[in-house]
Amino acid sequence: MPVINNSLPERDRETAGAALQATLADLLNLSLVASDSRRIWSTSAGCSTPRTGSDQQRGAFTRGGHHPALLLSGEDRLAAEGKEPLVFCAMDKTDRAIIAHLMENGRLANTELADLVGLSPSPCLRRVRQLENSGVITGYRATVEPAAVGRGFQVLLHVEMAVQDRATIEAFEAAVGELDEVANCLRMFGQPDYLLWIAVPDLDAYERFYMASLTDLPGVARTHSQFTMKTIKSTPEFPIGHRPSVTES
The missing domain is CATH 1.10.10.10 (Winged helix-like DNA-binding domain superfamily/Winged helix DNA-binding domain)
Structure with missing residues (x-):
């Protein structure tokens, strides 16, 4: 980055100042150079859409057309998994x-x-x-009482892996995906490696499921089961803003 030296002649200082402003503008815009094979995020009419490098060699991802942000760090991982990056429109x-x-x-x-x-x-x-x-609303579904459908006994299972090579991780996740009793599976940073929410009818059903299915999962070193004492709050919702009419003062 150029630095203005006050000992330079006035014309040179003006040139250096112009170069500094141009550099700062480039940093502010967070312009990204990419190869033809990379996907670049751009913003059009307030809604971000993906473009390929062949469409435009330089691009930036902005929110609402004015707040610059970096290229999504998970893009390469999504591409490797054959998935399209999530595209969200700016919301008011x-x-x-x-x-x-x-x-x-x-x-x-x-x-x-x-x-x-x-x-x-x-x-x-x-x-x-x-x-x-745009993928903001992903679906509509009914909320049911777990006990009424034989899923009233819920267990939080901590899983630590013995090995972390790609083949083992993929095999573990594929096996978990086939288990109907596993309601949610989260891959974690740090320990444990995975958190599994398991929903079964009762403790006996969990013991049978544990012995028949969980002990055979690939690459598992140890597990730790936690049972719920009391549910204090359970809701699929999360706060996103004002619920009543937007015409309210």
């Missing part, structure tokens, strides 16, 4: 209100939702479709 308070209401009641009719967020039905439906198509 109306979008967040729509999401909050649908999280609370996914069966709301469009006309009811439009009234709640202060829109007419057509613009409201367009926003919902945009949120669905």
Whole structure:
């Protein structure tokens, strides 16, 4: 990066100052040079879309067209797994209100939702479709009582791996993916290597499942089971913003 030296002649100082401003502008824009094989994020009309390097050799990923951010660090991993990077549109308070209401009641009719967020039905439906198509809204589903469907006994299982080579990790994750009793599986930084939420009818069912399935998982060194004493809070929702109508003062 050029540095302005006050001992230089005035013309040279002006040249150095211009070079410094250009360098700072480049840093602010976080322009990224990529090869033809890399995918580059750009922003168009407030919605980020992926482009290939052959489309444009330089690009930046911005939120809402004005806040620069770095190229997603997980892009190469997603490409290696044959998955497309997630693409999210910039959201305003109306979008967040729509999401909050649908999280609370996914069966709301469009006309009811439009009234709640202060829109007419057509613009409201367009926003919902945009949120669905961009992957912000991933689906609608019923919430059930676990005990009523034979999943009332839930166990948090800590898993530590004996080996961490790619083949073993892939085999472990593939095997876990086939187990209906595993409700969630998280690969963790640090210890443990994995956290598994397991849902079965009762303790006896868990013991049978543990011996028949969990002990055969590839590469496992040790496990630690934790049983729930009492559920203090259980909700699929998380705070995303204001829920009532956006027309409120």
